[in-house]
Amino acid sequence: MNSKTTLHLYTHAILLSLQKNTRMEHLRRNKVYDLLKSPEVGKEVLVKGWVRTRRGNKQVAFIALNDGSIIHNIQVVVDLAKFDEETLKPITTGACIAVNGILVASPAEGQPVEIQATAIEVYGSADATVYPLQKKGHSLEFLREIAHLRPRTNTFGAVLRIRHAMAFAIHKYFNDHGFCYLHSPIITGSDAEGAGAMFHVTTLDLNNPPKTPEGKIDYSQDFFGKETNLTVSGQLEGELGAMALGLIYTFGPTFRAENSNTPRHLAEFWMIEPEMAFYDIMDNMDLAEDFLKYLITYALEHCMDDLEFLNKMYDNELIGRLKSVIAEPFVRLGYTEAIEILMKSGEKFEYPVSWGLDLQSEHERYLVEKHFHHPVILTDYPKEIKAFYMKQNPDGKTVRAMDVLFPRIGEIIGGSQREENYDALVARIRELNIPEKDVWWYLETRKYGTAPHSGFGLGFERLILFVTGMANIRDVIPFPRTPLNAEF
Amino acid sequence: MNSKTTLHLYTHAILLSLQKNTRMEHLRRNKVYDLLKSPEVGKEVLVKGWVRTRRGNKQVAFIALNDGSIIHNIQVVVDLAKFDEETLKPITTGACIAVNGILVASPAEGQPVEIQATAIEVYGSADATVYPLQKKGHSLEFLREIAHLRPRTNTFGAVLRIRHAMAFAIHKYFNDHGFCYLHSPIITGSDAEGAGAMFHVTTLDLNNPPKTPEGKIDYSQDFFGKETNLTVSGQLEGELGAMALGLIYTFGPTFRAENSNTPRHLAEFWMIEPEMAFYDIMDNMDLAEDFLKYLITYALEHCMDDLEFLNKMYDNELIGRLKSVIAEPFVRLGYTEAIEILMKSGEKFEYPVSWGLDLQSEHERYLVEKHFHHPVILTDYPKEIKAFYMKQNPDGKTVRAMDVLFPRIGEIIGGSQREENYDALVARIRELNIPEKDVWWYLETRKYGTAPHSGFGLGFERLILFVTGMANIRDVIPFPRTPLNAEF
Numbered sequence: 004m005n006s007k008t009t010l011h012l013y014t015h016a017i018l019l020s021l022q023k024n025t026r027m028e029h030l031r032r033n034k035v036y037d038l039l040k041s042p043e044v045g046k047e048v049l050v051k052g053w054v055r056t057r058r059g060n061k062q063v064a065f066i067a068l069n070d071g072s073i074i075h076n077i078q079v080v081v082d083l084a085k086f087d088e089e090t091l092k093p094i095t096t097g098a099c100i101a102v103n104g105i106l107v108a109s110p111a112e113g114q115p116v117e118i119q120a121t122a123i124e125v126y127g128s129a130d131a132t133v134y135p136l137q138k139k140g141h142s143l144e145f146l147r148e149i150a151h152l153r154p155r156t157n158t159f160g161a162v163l164r165i166r167h168a169m170a171f172a173i174h175k176y177f178n179d180h181g182f183c184y185l186h187s188p189i190i191t192g193s194d195a196e197g198a199g200a201m202f203h204v205t206t207l208d209l210n211n212p213p214k215t216p217e218g219k220i221d222y223s224q225d226f227f228g229k230e231t232n233l234t235v236s237g238q239l240e241g242e243l244g245a246m247a248l249g250l251i252y253t254f255g256p257t258f259r260a261e262n263s264n265t266p267r268h269l270a271e272f273w274m275i276e277p278e279m280a281f282y283d284i285m286d287n288m289d290l291a292e293d294f295l296k297y298l299i300t301y302a303l304e305h306c307m308d309d310l311e312f313l314n315k316m317y318d319n320e321l322i323g324r325l326k327s328v329i330a331e332p333f334v335r336l337g338y339t340e341a342i343e344i345l346m347k348s349g350e351k352f353e354y355p356v357s358w359g360l361d362l363q364s365e366h367e368r369y370l371v372e373k374h375f376h377h378p379v380i381l382t383d384y385p386k387e388i389k390a391f392y393m394k395q396n397p398d399g400k401t402v403r404a405m406d407v408l409f410p411r412i413g414e415i416i417g418g419s420q421r422e423e424n425y426d427a428l429v430a431r432i433r434e435l436n437i438p439e440k441d442v443w444w445y446l447e448t449r450k451y452g453t454a455p456h457s458g459f460g461l462g463f464e465r466l467i468l469f470v471t472g473m474a475n476i477r478d479v480i481p482f483p484r485t486p487l488n489a490e491f
Numbered sequence: 492m493n494s495k496t497t498l499h500l501y502t503h504a505i506l507l508s509l510q511k512n513t514r515m516e517h518l519r520r521n522k523v524y525d526l527l528k529s530p531e532v533g534k535e536v537l538v539k540g541w542v543r544t545r546r547g548n549k550q551v552a553f554i555a556l557n558d559g560s561i562i563h564n565i566q567v568v569v570d571l572a573k574f575d576e577e578t579l580k581p582i583t584t585g586a587c588i589a590v591n592g593i594l595v596a597s598p599a600e601g602q603p604v605e606i607q608a609t610a611i612e613v614y615g616s617a618d619a620t621v622y623p624l625q626k627k628g629h630s631l632e633f634l635r636e637i638a639h640l641r642p643r644t645n646t647f648g649a650v651l652r653i654r655h656a657m658a659f660a661i662h663k664y665f666n667d668h669g670f671c672y673l674h675s676p677i678i679t680g681s682d683a684e685g686a687g688a689m690f691h692v693t694t695l696d697l698n699n700p701p702k703t704p705e706g707k708i709d710y711s712q713d714f715f716g717k718e719t720n721l722t723v724s725g726q727l728e729g730e731l732g733a734m735a736l737g738l739i740y741t742f743g744p745t746f747r748a749e750n751s752n753t754p755r756h757l758a759e760f761w762m763i764e765p766e767m768a769f770y771d772i773m774d775n776m777d778l779a780e781d782f783l784k785y786l787i788t789y790a791l792e793h794c795m796d797d798l799e800f801l802n803k804m805y806d807n808e809l810i811g812r813l814k815s816v817i818a819e820p821f822v823r824l825g826y827t828e829a830i831e832i833l834m835k836s837g838e839k840f841e842y843p844v845s846w847g848l849d850l851q852s853e854h855e856r857y858l859v860e861k862h863f864h865h866p867v868i869l870t871d872y873p874k875e876i877k878a879f880y881m882k883q884n885p886d887g888k889t890v891r892a893m894d895v896l897f898p899r900i901g902e903i904i905g906g907s908q909r910e911e912n913y914d915a916l917v918a919r920i921r922e923l924n925i926p927e928k929d930v931w932w933y934l935e936t937r938k939y940g941t942a943p944h945s946g947f948g949l950g951f952e953r954l955i956l957f958v959t960g961m962a963n964i965r966d967v968i969p970f971p972r973t974p975l976n977a978e979f
Binding site: 190280 | 520524541558587622639640643647658659691692693697708715716717719732734736744746750758761769911932936938939975976
């Protein structure tokens with residue numbers, strides 16, 4: 004690069020075989036984030052990224068360059084008198100280039116600085132006749148079909164950076180509070196929680212599987228010597244951890260094989276499940292509220308550029324909603340009281356309301372959006388609609404469940420105090436015909452040194468839906484898995 | 492608790508139904524970590540945890556209590572004159588108790604403080620005739636059979652806290668360096684990387700699967716409409732992310748369906764895979780070395796109590812080895828040079844050495860432990876023993892691979908610069924008969940705005956093996972999955 008003004012290589016192959024000291028790389032790459040956030044006017048810089056747009060006239064070209072570090076592009080100004088036109092030809096939308104230049108104050112509005120190019124190298128072109136991201140304003144549906152390219156758009160760049168920030172904030176919150184990250188298993192031999200339909204995992208040759216004398220599949224010859232599935236929840240294993248380490252959380256993928264083609268369901272999604280020894284349901288609610296408020300505050304403090312973009316493009320109440328959620332205490336009330344409110348509401352619900360109803364999104368959102376105008380934590384649900392491990396109340400009818408209900412989302416967190424009494428837990432398991440042989444290890448936590456404890460689950464994508472304001476859960480995970488779709 | 496000195500409840504059920512203000516919980520629990528690390532002598536404290544040992548005489552009982560926050564126990568001193576003997580009976584190894592008391596300076600060696608108990612509550616007993624963790628010194632093999640209880644031992648408490656610290660340090664390192672955490676998919680429709688045998692994922696009724704007219708399984712009726720497997724690597728999807736966001740990393744479970752019953756292999760393990768646009772193999776090596784040194788430094792700074800325990804009990808060279816690895820630059824040399832060293836070594840290897848050999852652990856460890864006495868980064872491997880996506884060198888024989896070799900472990904990181912040239916990549920894919928229809932989306936990254944880029948994979952459990960000094964990979968993950976074993 005020293006002897007030439009421009010160097011145009013589609014493949015970069017020759018360049019990389021040169022000695023290190025002749026290469027552009029000896030000058031450290033500047034991230035666009037740093038140039039825009041802490042601009043040093045007059046500095047020689049090196050940026051590398053993808054061309055978002057190129058425009059200009061016969062004297063000068065303006066290239067909007069993005070490197071993924073921030074939603075904003077940096078403008079590269081190219082004096083055409085100093086560059087060979089042939090060289091600049093491949094610099095079209097989607098091309099990848101490296102630019103040497105001087106950072107100068109920008110006369111244009113909305114950008115503090117721009118780069119006066121002194122050298123440009125093309126790493127890779129993007130043929131304008133076939134590159135799918137040519138024009139602006141693609142539909143989210145179309146972008147789902149090109150999920151391998153959609154991270155290059157402003158929208159998915161913003162969503163994925165926010166997703167990262169939320170994942171990091173989750174780990175930071177728990178680490179700061181003395182929780183231990185426990186990796187619960189993905190492949191499981193038990194279907195104890197009954198949270199949903201499961202995916203089978205097998206290495207058998209399905210076209211020619213071994214059979215038992217009765218003609219059934221002989222799972223004793225499968226990889227694990229028995230039938231195995233993908234986990235629906237790490238909670239039961241999480242409880243084992245909490246009964247030793249005190250405070251733990253899981254953060255891993257979970258699976259549902261339900262044929263639900265809705266904007267709220269994925270077959271593969273990520274879940275966070277903290278589990279706390281010595282927490283009762285009050286402590287559990289306190290933690291859930293503090294945790295959610297921490298995450299939303301973190302997003303407002305660390306992701307404002309991306310949030311402003313999403314607020315402008317998709318949901319102009321987004322930032323206001325995030326701020327309102329952290330401003331006030333969450334409402335806390337019992338399920339029975341909630342049912343009374345719903346019955347008196349005069350609303351027409353698709354699912355009619357009566358005590359015992361498993362609340363639907365429409366009911367949850369009525370309570371949050373129309374009645375209280377705040378997030379709501381509902382407690383003490385009927386035991387029939389909740390899982391076997393929840394602590395039974397003395398009334399014999401309800402359990403110490405708690406669901407956190409959010410605007411637009413409905414249930415964002417579901418949790419409970421756990422039944423720590425061995426006899427009560429065994430009785431409930433028998434009532435529900437759960438095979439004791441599948442949960443012997445879980446029961447032993449109540450047999451040896453049992454303790455009151457609580458926990459909850461946060462669907463990561465539900466959180467990201469709320470924080471980004473996106474409407475479809477397929478748009479907040481890089482590569483969504485849904486019925487008939489496991490592309491990429 | 493106000494009117495009584497002791498309160499003995501096996502089940503805790505009655506206690507929890509009392510009003511909040513009559514409960515012990517109104518006094519916030521003190522973690523043993525805080526009491527030992529920042530002791531405030533004279534303070535009234537409340538600790539909750541599990542009894543490790545109980546000893547004493549007719550006047551006084553000494554209870555060693557652990558709550559998982561730290562490897563050390565806190566000693567609870569019980570003046571038997573003030574407590575009902577019947578109440579104290581269930582306080583045996585494994586029982587869970589809450590203790591109110593005064594923190595006092597301890598006359599005993601090795602502990603700054605102890606608690607003079609004023610009130611004790613038993614949450615859960617642990618029948619000494621059946622509780623499996625009665626005696627000290629269980630074998631690691633035995634503990635694997637009770638993986639639901641082993642986190643209650645010193646060894647697994649230490650390992651799991653270190654595992655947590657390393658996971659957090661990984662996220663912190665990448666976050667601090669501007670990387671975006673990308674969740675690559677777990678269920679995948681492609682087997683492109685060919686990194687190993689895969690687990691099938693299906694919802695078909697295997698006893699009665701739908702068939703095609705040719706008598707084969709009809710996967711078009713499966714959940715995803717095609718054959719799907721569990722991922723062996725998130726790298727290919729990671730590259731899609733890097734070509735948009737610049738710097739990304741994955742950290743998720745990966746799977747190998749190989750029937751390898753060794754101390755180094757798991758069927759389900761966690762992998763970290765950073766992928767960096769604009770990094771060549773030199774940058775890649777710099778990052779890998781800096782990253783590993785950061786993690787080991789973090790362990791030494793944050794996990795010394797646990798490391799000292801493991802150093803004493805399992806591997807008295809552990810801490811010295813960790814310190815030595817961060818003290819000096821890693822050795823960097825080419826595969827060809829390494830082969831020459833091995834051939835001249837005079838060592839008797841199980842696998843004879845010649846150019847083209849896929850190095851085995853014995854060779855890697857010879858280079859690291861006997862020849863260089865430092866970690867080694869090997870580069871430029873023969874293309875035949877490496878994956879299709881690695882950048883080809885001009886010699887036509889080798890690729891820009893880099894493996895980081897560690898003492899005791901052998902390969903801890905494997906990575907490469909990627910082939911970013913479309914034509915070269917397609918040619919290699921055809922050479923290897925990889926179906927192009929399975930990787931069309933991957934190839935498009937080279938078609939549209941390709942860029943030089945690099946990445947690597949770190950097996951998380953290999954890292955934990957190294958940092959803990961444990962010998963068997965089954966002992967550094969909470970619930971190991973291996974052939975014929977998917978318990979818990």
